[in-house]
Amino acid sequence: VTSGRVTLKTIAEALGISRTSVSNAYNRPDQLAPELRSRILGKADELGYAGPDPAARRLRSGRSDTVGLLLGGGLARAFDDPAAVLLLRGIARAVEAAGLALLLVPEHGAGVRDAVVAALGVCSLPAKHPGVQAALERRLPLVVVDQPRLPGHAYVGIDERGGARRAAEHLLALGHRRFAVVCEPQAHRERLAGYRRALDAAGADWARQELPAALAAEPRPTAVLAATDRLALAALEAARDAGLRVPEDLSVIGFDDVPGAARSLPALTTIRQPLLEKGELAGRLLVAAPSGQVAILPVELVVRGSTAPPSYY
Amino acid sequence: VTSGRVTLKTIAEALGISRTSVSNAYNRPDQLAPELRSRILGKADELGYAGPDPAARRLRSGRSDTVGLLLGGGLARAFDDPAAVLLLRGIARAVEAAGLALLLVPEHGAGVRDAVVAALGVCSLPAKHPGVQAALERRLPLVVVDQPRLPGHAYVGIDERGGARRAAEHLLALGHRRFAVVCEPQAHRERLAGYRRALDAAGADWARQELPAALAAEPRPTAVLAATDRLALAALEAARDAGLRVPEDLSVIGFDDVPGAARSLPALTTIRQPLLEKGELAGRLLVAAPSGQVAILPVELVVRGSTAPPSYY
DNA sequence: TTGTACGCGTTATCAT
């Protein structure tokens, strides 16, 4: 008379055999008489046995066949933000190639503490974020993407500062002298530093500004340095609303080179970062019990239609 | 002298107290003298305790705070296919709102069998797929999206056949009589049935064809019924390559209304399905221990620039 | 080929 759930034991008792044999029927078919095995499987089916409990199996074996990912901005961002989608595509490919599962961990709540994973990716988060702290406490193998730098843990990032500098230098070379910088200071600290360095070195006028205001400043900037393509695309929009032509009246440069950047009107000049490769690399590290590797991927200026020399009239 | 791993027991012994108190220090702070608690936490930190093991906790408590998703076409498709991205955005929102984690399960290998989840979403898969069979065997609460129909399990889908019929009727109403149908017969059985029904009822000429060939047939079809926007977009491409103007020489209609459909040249006429809403609904069912609910969401014809009356000359 | 015995790390229950 069984109460409640059907387990290995239930089957074993129903058949008058040992649990070992039932376990073997599932995990080591060769250690078993085929005839017995099929009797076991038959009984299991008859009794509605759901198969060896994954949680118990995990506990016992100590292994886990899933890697986790903690993404700054929340779980839904994985499918919302084009740059994140691209990054995750890379990660997913590597994880899938290894035959593992990918766990998207919620940013808040008990997420990280309860995640049953062999390793955890951490992406675009402040070092003091509770999830990052929890990850550290759990002493999991970690792979950080972009943010934060965690000494002793694997890291995959890009040359943020150099890319930003490159963007500014492109506009400076075109002759621009008055700039608006659009960014989120805490999230884009490195990029901001890169802009600053190039701009100050050239003695240019610039100010960090919010988006609609940036275009209304007096004297009006002739170029916008946007820390992400999303912001750059928004700047294009704002320019249009303000009756400004891009690039004649205003140059705009972005950062990331998301798929939409090539399709905007005008197409966006931007700093390309290899999002897919970054993801694939992070994914490969994730499945390989990472240990402190650091990779900084290069970025590249992509000139399209949204930047041109300033026109004085 | 401890060997290997640090566990609850390690802490308890080091402090000469019971494991219960250590456990409570983590899970029931109120059941504990604050002074003892901080001593425990201190020792834990000192010894490098990683906190209660999630696998063990799961086993003991029987609860799981993650839902799984098995996606036809593989894990990477979640970030590759625009329609899937949209669907998953909806799912992720609902799952995140419930504070749960989302496990992307690999299609092949032991994926489903080893997934530690409270419920499993199954998306666009044939009924005989090993993953689906495994899910059934595990007796998990299931939420099927699109495919396959599984009696007794929750289902979220759309009016596939009606949508396809609507697409065909749109072209018929424009005066078309010769059609090429582009689809994957097994994956788009319902849509194919919808096309067939409308086309046959109208006595139109039509044939299912592969993409480059479809446009080369003699006499050339005046319209293409594509079972997905992806195929429709490819048809646009093929038409361009063949020197055909759309919609003057050839009308093309898609299915799904992915974001790219509105941006193509010409913009794609298509059958819109509410991918985001479908995902959100599936997600809500997933987190709510679903039990057999069935929802069929409506579709809608969206007329854009890729369809027009045929021109005879 | 099959069974015995033990342990995986935790939490619930009940007693103190």
Next chain:
DNA sequence: ATGATAACGCGTACAA
């Protein structure tokens, strides 16, 4: 407030 004990469901030496 704290502790002893018993599961949870399973894997795997090892012995038979």
